[in-house]
Amino acid sequence: MKHFITLYTWLILGFMGMAHAQQTPGTPSEGPVTLTGGTAHIGDGTIINKCNIILDNGKILAIGGQDLSPVGTIIDISDQHVYPGIIAPVSSLGLVEIDAVRQTRDDAELGEYLPNIRSIIAYNAESRVVETMRPNGILLAQTTPQGGTISGTSSIVQLDAWNWEDAAIKLDDGIHLHWPNTYRRGRWWAGESRGWTPNKNYGAQTQAIKTYFDSGMSYRQEQPTIPNEAFKALTGVFDGTKTVYVYADGEREIIDAVHQLRDLGVKRMVLVGGYEAYKIIPFLKAQEIPVIVDRVHATPAQDDDDYDQPFKLPKLLVEGGLLVGLNARGSMERMSTRNLPFYAGHVAGQGLAPEEALKLVTGNTAKILGIDDQYGTLSAGKSATLFVSQGDALDMRTNRLTHAFIDGRRLSLETHQTELYERYSEKYRQH
């Protein structure tokens, strides 16, 4: 397969130079496929050694030990590891191609309250950045608008598709609310000091959010005839069909956000960021708030913070009994998202059991996003969305994919980057 693609690439390159698109999406396999003899990392904290997994009709038909008889095409993955597809939540993947080129940026719309802005229609299924996710095991993403107070509505996609419609596995799953901060940056261009200064408007800003949600609730109950797309898009948060992803880092901001959104009738709520969430674990546990922690590979927010604070934060929350996932938000977040498995690995390096760390990017994330009926763990009946790595996929030293499947379709692990690698390796071989 790999050789075929390489050859194909060479042909394409011969005609088109470098102007090629993404790898062609995989096709459904004919008949069942059995992966035999690998170590299965289920994504729920457990492992099955010498595991056989039967894939059929896009689903995991069965999973078990050596006593499970292989069916159909057999792929021997002895000494290799198999994992559920890694999920990148709250991501702008597919919305921006090149950060510095404005023409390629479609991640942030103008305005403060934009629940009706939908990421899915701008999701670029042919993004070259997206294809570089797959060789590292990232197979699913929640493509999410950025900026403003309510950035818009996200959708969940799989990363091997012809277009956005095919990519979507859960449409319009939630809205994204950026909670105000009790601090704001000094407006240095207006002569203020560059540091952070208390945000005097914090109260007014949270009140504005309340007013907005109250209005949305009123609109829903009235079932008005006047069209209002924004409030229509907000409706789902009151009946639980849409999750509110609320972005907050400070202790006080988190407490305010949770109380206020509960009071406003929001059914499902997920905390994104949560830099200080570890200080209020009992509260978050009592309120059953899951947390999607920001990029682990980050510097501490304050000079005096522990140097390893961002590394260990997910571990602290897990140990406190919270449901925790990881995201890759931050500078250059699209291209950095392919490091998501390594963020989990780094958390394991802080003392969290590796299988627990794996949950942070698979099973837990699926639960948080509400797609755990199909994705996130290797279990019979769920989607056959998984990958095989020669070694431990959470360690960059050993993460090396040999196979990947999305909904049972076997996908290419080549990218334009592997093609360039081949092309120039060939250049030097010829010399």
Added chain:
Amino acid sequence: MKHLTTLLICVLTSHAFWAQDYFPKNDQLNESYAVRHALTNVTLHVTPDRTIENGTILIGDGKIIAAGKKVEVPAEVLTQDGSGLHVYASFIDAYTDFGVEKPKANRGGRRSPQYEPTREGYYWNDHIRPEQNAVNSFAYDKKQAEALRAQGFGVAHTHLMDGIARGSGLVVALNDGSTDAERIIDAAASQCFSFDKSTQSAQSYPGSLMGSMALLRQMYHDLDWFNKQGHTTDRSLTALGAQMNKPAFFEAGDQSNTLRAHAIGAQFGVPYILVGGQDAYENIDAIAASNAAYIVPINFPEAYDLSDPYFAKHLALEDLRHWQQAPHNPRVLDQHDVPFALTTFELKRTNEFSKQLRKAIDAGLNPQSALAALTTTPAKLLGKSDQIGTLEAGKWANFIVTDGPLFAAHTKMLENWVQGQVYELTDRGAKKIQGTYTMTYSDQSRTLEISGDLPKLSLSFGVGDSLTKGSVQYTDHWLQWSVKDKMTDAVVRGTARINEVGGFSGKLFLENGSEIPFEAQRNQTNEVKSANSQDPSSQSETLSAGPLRVTYPNVGYGNEALPQAESILFRNATLWTGEDQGTLTETDLWVKSGKIHKIGKGLKAPGARVIDATGKHLTAGIIDEHSHIGALTINEGGQNSSAEVRISDVLNPKDINIYRNLAGGVTSVQILHGSANPIGGQSAIIKLKWGEDSEGLLYKDMPKFIKFALGENVKQSNWQSFNRFPQTRMGVEQLYVNYFNRAKSYQELKNSGTPYRVDEELETLAEILNGERFISCHSYVQSEINMLMKVAESFDFTVNTFTHILEGYKLADKMKAHGVGASTFSDWWAYKYEVIHAIPYNAAIMAKEGVTTAINSDDDEMARRLNQEAAKTIKYGDMSELEAWKMVTINPAKLLHIDDRTGSLREGKDADIVLWDGHPLSVYTKAEKTLVDGAVYFDLAQDQEKRLAMAQEKNDLIQIMISDKSDGSGPKRAPRKRDRIDFECETIN
């Protein structure tokens, strides 16, 4: 009103006589008479260390005629008995902008920055303005003069606070009752400088601290050349030359900036008087060693508002400590014999001066030293010791009269005499009338209590202990009050002229309209109540004069003492040598005297601390070829070449990223200039010796490097700028050719022995041509990479390093042939157009083609886990583990020409080593100990201890702040979260 009258009389009688004798007079008869004054029986503080009891000071014509024990006072002299009073020389504020308004900023909305100067016939840079004479825009400010006099000042040095070279300042007496003709003591007394650009021009260069420093150096070179060869008109350099022998004041800022200014001055023989250094206590040894004089503001930080604990937690230990330690600064300077003057500069309001000075004295500053810092020292710094600063005959009659020892808690300044004219600060006629009196009138007897401090007295009136508070005024000898009498439930008003202490008589005005005389007799036993309101024992413990505890650096995670090289034996480790032996298992390594002393099995190391490293890995410290930590500024983008600027000028040893890098196993970094221009600035290569000052961080015999940059950034295509050459890659090539041609000619001229203008920029570029300086070039696209190699070859030198070099894989063969090395990212791409072909296999391809290849960070965060980034080359490109490890150790050491000292484990090399708790390339591994030159700078266990100690210290300081009495009523600051600027090479600041 009375004061004004007195003052007017003085004006009429004296100044015309001694100064304006040749002025014609048409509005009145030209006649005058100057009264001479004497104060007798006073304690004369002639100088800070010479005091005369029962002395007399005799003044006339604005000057002191005599001051001493035995002064003959002629009969016509107006003599006042000053028994119980003290007389001191008036204070001198050696650094103000008194009466000189700063020009408003003039920045029109431009599409692009302004690179060229706006002036003709002046220096080429608009921010060099030595031709500004403050006296030309001086307008005497009576209101501010009064504010300064109220604090005890009689003379101020003032100048135009605008620009890097700011021109000459003037010295002026704060004498409202005369004219500039008399009160300006010296119209061109000084030359003034700073690092800050002028608001009068938007010229972009310099855009950074290091640019300002380079510009100042070039200014002195240019002056030298102008003096020798100048054949054009340059009003700026002409003025600068004329000022060279005047005292030079340099407004620098914090202590590190004062030392930066001092170094420039020392190079050119200009002993700058350094304005700033409120944090001098942090680096007092270096400051004392500089022998520089200081003018130190006393704008001690206000306490923080801690009412909201959520806010309070954002405060950094550094800020809390500074609040506690800053008032000790003058004392510490004094104890280290640093000559210093105090100033009102930087105070929000002039009237805070005495309160802040009080804090310094409470913190242990010797009052005698405080007096010197306000009188003799500023006089000396201004070169005016012969005219002001002491009470010696012949000097200006500038003195203050107090009712007790100056700086003592309850002492009041009564008068401030300037040029022989009196300005009353407190009503000297006012008697100490506070006390309890028995008042009798008609057949009545009442108790009258007067308390508080002038001018705000309070009064109580009644029978026995049942007193009512009333309102009271005491001015110009008259006491007047109004109070309700409980006995009659009627308002009683009273008035009395106070002639003597002990009692007074006057009149009461009753509600029924009757006026009744009364007598008030002071009760013998009662003491004045007000004196207790500021009991010294209630001073907060923050202001005790104990030793000042600072850490190295004086921030969170600072060291109690500087780490020292130890003798340590690591027993039974897996060694990643980075040498031909590869990894050695179960091997010992002995660190001694800062070096790797011995490597072997079963080593005997007498006296060494033994660390069991069984199951652990020992490697050379990580080296980051491309870092921007530990610097205050990164880019000087004000010109297309800034070869003259030096990152080593702007190191920031307090940057917490140094400590965090150590926690990631990094021991050496090259701090590169940014990529704002094709020719950037000179690098600094440092060892991460957390706690050392700038000098201690820098490599000894540091290899010389300079940053170059290609592509989108230097043609300014990612931001609004359209008027700086080059705007294309074509232009970038020609810019290099042009500069190297000029550098070559410059070198030839220099070699020829003919006189030449020293040009710091061309000096630097000539070093490249001479093989003495190496280029590390920011680069992405293969075309431009090839271009720079060709340019270098045409000038017979080799490019040392391409950094970033994300398309290096496309021309690794050409790079190998040229002999250049590569320092790249493991997997970055897609952040701008020129990196769309960046691939993570880049490092592996280049390495396999024989290019010396390193993985770097260019990022504060990634730098903390470069071991993981190296491991990515195993995934992307099948590097062996040993070769992958070299990409963050010996390979960058080679690129930086420090591989003979560090980068691998070999006997005799610097002991820059890391003990890891597992495989160093694994994502699961942590650095346990990081040693630099054999001293432990990071230790996982110590880190835990530091966290606890910091939490304790912060809490202690917060508790002190909450309970602080001295600041209880003062203004409070909102807690600030510290701002971190994470530099990447595209950070413009």
